[in-house]
Amino acid sequence: MEKLNFLLRCLLFSLLISETFAVNITISKFPNNDDDDDNDNDSLYVTEDEIRILEVLVQDTADISDLTLVAASTDEDIFRIANESKTFSVTINETIEIGILGVFVGIEDIKLKLERGGVLLMNETQVVKVKRKNAIIVAIYQWTLTAWLVLSYITMGCKMDWRIIREKLRRPYGVLIGAFCQFIIMPALSFGLAKLLNLDDAAAIGLVTVGSCPGGWLSNVFSLLLDVDFVLSLTMTFISTVLALGFMPLNLYLYADKFVGDNEDLETPFFDIMIQLVSLVIPVLIGMTILYKLPKVAELCLKCLKPCAVILIIISLGLGIPAQFYVFYSDWEIWVAAACLPFIGCFLGYSISKIARMELKSSVTISLETGVQNSLLAIAMVGISYPKPESDLIGRVPLLIALLTLMEGCAVTSAKVIIQKYFWKSQDEPEDVKEVIEKEDKHPEMMKEINGNKKVVLPTVSVAVQVGEENFTNGTTAISLDNPAFLED
Incomplete structure (x- = not known):
């Protein structure tokens, strides 16, 4: 019994193979004068929110009837089938027009399956390239x-x-x-x-x-x-x-x-x-x-x-x-x-x-x-x-x-x-001159260079001196120093 089932399966497979080779699908694009890429026979170009027509012609060398063509997009976010139904009844030597609606820029395939009584006879694919609108x-x-x-x-x-x-x-x-x-x-x-x-x-x-x-x-x-x-x-x-x-x-x-x-x-x-x-x-x-x-x-x-x-x-x-x-x-x-x-x-x-x-x-x-x-x-x-x-x-x-x-x-x-x-002032920012003078009085070794000058004329300074209980203030004096703010490393 198992051998008989195996022989029947082989016979059915051979019949399907013979029908598959007897069927031929011809895919062509509906002409569009506005498309400069129609010379590319390998791809169908469609713009976003526009519809292009894909023509499918089924031919055979034998008398085959009850054929069905199923069209599907590999990614409907890129393009969709614009026809009301994705399943088409096929008559030999009759051209079927399939509308392709561009959705978003991308490259995907449209899959075409030719079936007879639920049995797959042929499977074809066509590249579909969706372009952006010219804004x-x-x-x-x-x-x-x-x-x-x-x-x-x-x-x-x-x-x-x-x-x-x-x-x-x-x-x-x-x-x-x-x-x-x-x-x-x-x-x-x-x-x-x-x-x-x-x-x-x-x-x-x-x-x-x-x-x-x-x-x-x-x-x-x-x-x-x-x-x-x-x-x-x-x-x-x-x-x-x-x-x-x-x-x-x-x-x-x-x-x-x-x-x-x-x-x-x-x-x-x-x-x-x-x-x-x-x-x-x-x-x-x-x-x-x-x-x-x-x-x-x-x-x-x-x-x-x-x-x-x-x-x-x-x-x-x-x-x-x-x-x-x-x-x-x-x-x-x-x-x-x-x-x-x-x-x-x-x-x-x-x-x-x-x-x-x-x-x-x-x-x-x-x-x-x-x-x-x-x-x-x-x-x-x-x-x-x-x-x-x-x-x-x-x-x-x-x-x-x-x-x-x-x-x-x-x-x-x-x-x-x-x-x-x-929060953080640059260390290269010049210091206030008064602060520099105070540093010189307290710690001469802490003096720094001011703005890269090697000789600086300090502004007038008023010096207050206290002797006993009396205060004496001298006159203002301009002090000129050779490189007073230079600090040796």
């Missing part, structure tokens, strides 16, 4: 951000006095440590986080792209606002920008290409990235030229540096949040990756610099240059180099990193200003 505010944000990015690099170039930078390069320990952290530690860290959090391919490429970027304007801004080694920050940014011409494509080749998978649109556009990196150096060189040829203009640029930084932050938040609001719907893994990369990067940069026995300000500067990568450069590169919707999906991570870094940096800067103003 005016997005274009305004991109152009404004590009303009401010160029202006900020020109302004920073005006600060890069080669004589000062040359002094940093004579003892390049901080620059070398920063370059090691930026181009060795950060790309490996971003790759490890992407693997650990099991990010989707697009998000992983976005994370590695940010990790492979050089330092940028944001690290310089926070170095300026936090009163650390701004010259070292500028020097590291300039050197890392030059080194990125070789290291960034190399790191993207080593780490990002591992997440391409079957989607060729995720392949790294090395040529486009090289062009953008070269163009990034140009504004810096323009600023350095202004510094040497037009020093008055350079001085004006330097005065505008802090206001420009504040305006840039306001514009980035004011336009960036509504223009890129879709990033807030990212999965929690992407949020964690975006928050951890700069935080861990700063921690590792500070730790490595302290192990190398760098002073505090230099360590904090290296920490900022390591953790605060040029995420805006990554956003610009992704937007220009990759097609949509891949560019939007890859851009989620650098956008979130830029937003979180701005918020964290502003919070740290505000806390620093409050603490310094109300």
